[in-house]
Amino acid sequence: MFELDPCLEQDSVFIIDLPLCQLRMENDQRFPWLLLIPRQQGLVEVTELSAAQQQQLIQESCRVSNALKKLTGCKKINVASLGNVVAQLHWHVVARFESDAAWPGPVWGAGEAQPWNEKERDEFIAALLHQLNLSAP
Amino acid sequence: MFELDPCLEQDSVFIIDLPLCQLRMENDQRFPWLLLIPRQQGLVEVTELSAAQQQQLIQESCRVSNALKKLTGCKKINVASLGNVVAQLHWHVVARFESDAAWPGPVWGAGEAQPWNEKERDEFIAALLHQLNLSAP
Numbered sequence: 180m181f182e183l184d185p186c187l188e189q190d191s192v193f194i195i196d197l198p199l200c201q202l203r204m205e206n207d208q209r210f211p212w213l214l215l216i217p218r219q220q221g222l223v224e225v226t227e228l229s230a231a232q233q234q235q236l237i238q239e240s241c242r243v244s245n246a247l248k249k250l251t252g253c254k255k256i257n258v259a260s261l262g263n264v265v266a267q268l269h270w271h272v273v274a275r276f277e278s279d280a281a282w283p284g285p286v287w288g289a290g291e292a293q294p295w296n297e298k299e300r301d302e303f304i305a306a307l308l309h310q311l312n313l314s315a316p
Numbered sequence: 317m318f319e320l321d322p323c324l325e326q327d328s329v330f331i332i333d334l335p336l337c338q339l340r341m342e343n344d345q346r347f348p349w350l351l352l353i354p355r356q357q358g359l360v361e362v363t364e365l366s367a368a369q370q371q372q373l374i375q376e377s378c379r380v381s382n383a384l385k386k387l388t389g390c391k392k393i394n395v396a397s398l399g400n401v402v403a404q405l406h407w408h409v410v411a412r413f414e415s416d417a418a419w420p421g422p423v424w425g426a427g428e429a430q431p432w433n434e435k436e437r438d439e440f441i442a443a444l445l446h447q448l449n450l451s452a453p
Contacts, residue, residue, distance in 0.1 A: 224385075224393055226378045237374040241363045248361075256361055259396030263412055263420035275400055283400035284425040 181218040184267040190292070194304055195316050199235040200270070202243065204304060207292035210281070211251050211274040211303070213243055222268035225260055240272060246310035247274050250303075261287060318355040321404040327429070331441055332453050336372040337407070339380065341441060344429035347418070348388050348411040348440070350380055359405035362397055377407060383447035384411050387440075398424060 183201070191203040191214055200215035217228060217236065228236060244256045253274035260270050273286050281289035295303075308315055320338070328340040328351055337352035354365060354373065365373060381393045390411035397407050410423050418426035432440070445452055 224381065225374075225395060226381050226385075226393070230375070233374045233378055234371045237362070237370045238367070241370055244361065244363050248363075255398075255400055256363070257396070257398045257400070258362060259394070259398070261392075261394045261396070261422060263392055263394070285398060285422045288421040 181220055183216065184265050184269075186265045187214065187216065187267060187269060192300065192304075195308065195311075195313055197239050197242075199232055200239050202239075204300070204307075205292070206294050206300070208295040208299070209290075209293050210279060210286050211247060211253070212286065213247060213272040213307075215239055215243065215270040215272065217268055217270075223262060223266050225268065225270075227268070236270060240270060242311065243272050246307055247272060250306055250310050251276075257286065259285075259287075318357055320353065321402050321406075323402045324351065324353065324404060324406060329437065329441075332445065332448075332450055334376050334379075336369055337376050339376075341437070341444075342429070343431050343437070345432040345436070346427075346430050347416060347423050348384060348390070349423065350384060350409040350444075352376055352380065352407040352409065354405055354407075360399060360403050362405065362407075364405070373407060377409060379448065380409050383444055384409060387443055387447050388413075394423065396422075396424075 191205045194202040194204055200217050203214040205212035205214060225233060240258055248256055251274040254277055255275045257273040257275055258271060262268065275282060328342045331339040331341055337354050340351040342349035342351060362370060377395055385393055388411040391414055392412045394410040394412055395408060399405065412419060
């Protein structure tokens, strides 16, 4: 059974379940920032996934990266798995702009999150799902 | 033809060529910090690799992550592709410790690099190659 870490649950919103990962969005409107969380209990490192799951992870990461880049027109996509604070394996896909609040530094630990306006967030998620050719669950 | 970005060349040392990537080590003894650089000209985003290359990248990342974790006994492996400063596609694999200079924050942009002592660096690289079951080129 898959249980989401309470910190991840609190700081991000559910978008959709992909074949391997739950796709979520960080509730921080400074950065278009997605999370991929493999839906398997007890994972910490990418290396703990099977070889097939590792391949699925990079495939879902690239699928989401392409959609996010098309949707936002960002300068750069940042992808990462850190897990120094929250142990449960989670994979970041972040759209970066030269004008954003942390450029060119990393987004982790950079200032305080600014929660999305709920309507704008829902519109962003709807547009992302459209880019992914997926329907809202 | 593959040409390494001058900044990557200056800040890291060559270890070995893997099937897809050149494996290098950042010259910063605060963190055991490896780089994987796909040996193909003009790459910026992970999504620009073919599907087969993406799978090879995650495979090489996990192979190197496992070796680095065994060698260092680190608390956590951080993997990432940022590229906000140096555009050429490069993939970080960093061994993190609760006692390290940036924990639990990210290593990018954290203070000043402290160059390795050359002898210690060469010993570290030799031990890493041993963990990877590879011989020095």
